[in-house]
Amino acid sequence: MNLRNGKIGIIDLSTGESSEEDFAGDVLTEGVPRELLEKHGPDSIVLGTGLLTGSLIPASCVGTLTTGRHTMPILGHAGIELKLTGFDFLVLKGKASNWGYIWIRDGIMEFVEMPESPQLNSWQRTEKIRSDQGDSKIQVLSGGPWCDAGSPAAQLVVDHWGGEDKVGMGAEFGKRNLAAVAFRGMGELEVADPEAHFEKSVALMRGHLSRLALNKGLQSYYEGAAVDDFVSLAHRYIGCYGCPYPCRSYLKTEEDPKEMRLMHKEPGYLHYDIPALEMATKVGLSPRDATRVLVRCARAGAEPVAVMAAALASSAHPDVVSIDALLARHDDIRPASKGNFELSFPALKDYETCLGLGLCPRYWAKVGFDIGAISSCAESALGHKLM
């Protein structure tokens, strides 16, 4: 099956037992997580990959995490890494009796106990999992203390960064004693016509780039990132898998932004959370302080828009110190974000279609969501028409 593994993994957190189902769905992915929730129980969590995730079509980087009525995208290199584990979808059922994480690789999934996780923030969890499993390329969806507490304003971080979870998915992890989900993809995906897929993908990408201005990271998508104080801290731009026009700008606050050597272990933060930066501006934080606040929120597993909105409600001029103090009281802070990538398109339907295809909604909203051009390119990989 081209671009698919043909396999769904299921694990019961309460027993640790895992099983598999065949996945015959060489189809658009939008409806599959809902079907899996209906089959395995509405309280389950479904991780998924899009039909075109991992192809050569530009920005085919997206995976998804779904529970209840909510879905969040999984971006960076995590979406493709998930698909290369050998599963197209994963269903997490029940609640673990002890804290731990799901570890997925090579067509295997298991629950690994991590009793110390409540004492670890999200960054420490990611580093511990990578260290324990001996591979720095492991992708980690991690919760933090706010997630463990089930705060409605919790957020999961993907590796170390926040911006995908604007729907309270972090609390869903915490309710299940789930500290993280980690995966490493070393599999492979078949393609119907590799040469044609390569040529069509290159042509599609070049067509996009010819219409776009020189990429300036997040500044190319959000004018608030064009202010001097933001630009002066910018280190490098980094793309998700397959993205030729990245929206991710890394700001260095703890060392010279122009330092290219590997020096400081935690020199800054990767910005792609536009609503968080908008709220930081509203609160009156400089890009430097906004970066420091977002680091703290990410470590805590706290959604930064909600945190800064609460800070503004309690002080006319919040600063890093007062916001840091707020991070200790997660119980009474309510969700405030209206979305990040969800706001890429005027119509939610286009956003959902993008996720179903495994394509980045922010990129495709930027270049124009031309389903005809995508279909032509996809056909060379799938071996049949997209629709």
Add this chain to the structure above:
Amino acid sequence: MDLRLKLEPVKCIACGVCEMVCSMHRDSVLTPMTSSIILHIEDKANYFGLVLKTKSEGLVLGRPEGASSGQQASGSGGPGAKPILLREACDLCDGHPKCAKICPTKCITVVD
């Protein structure tokens, strides 16, 4: 003509398609596991670059602070991954390197 690949790592955006098309050239499947080029990312520090295994220059290290060549191949990428020592050296895709063609930032180019 004696073609080779030139890396300008500061242009890299870590999109990773170079790994995928390299493996696809060899095995006709999409995977980063058999490529002659490896993307290395220290994500928390935003430190990333490329390692290219060549026939004529040994390993070319495309670090953000600059590219260098002549290193010997050794283990890389963690014990679960396929180290570059065990990978094939770049064959330049029979004169039309796919990584250079698909690289969106011209971080990888073909030179004589």
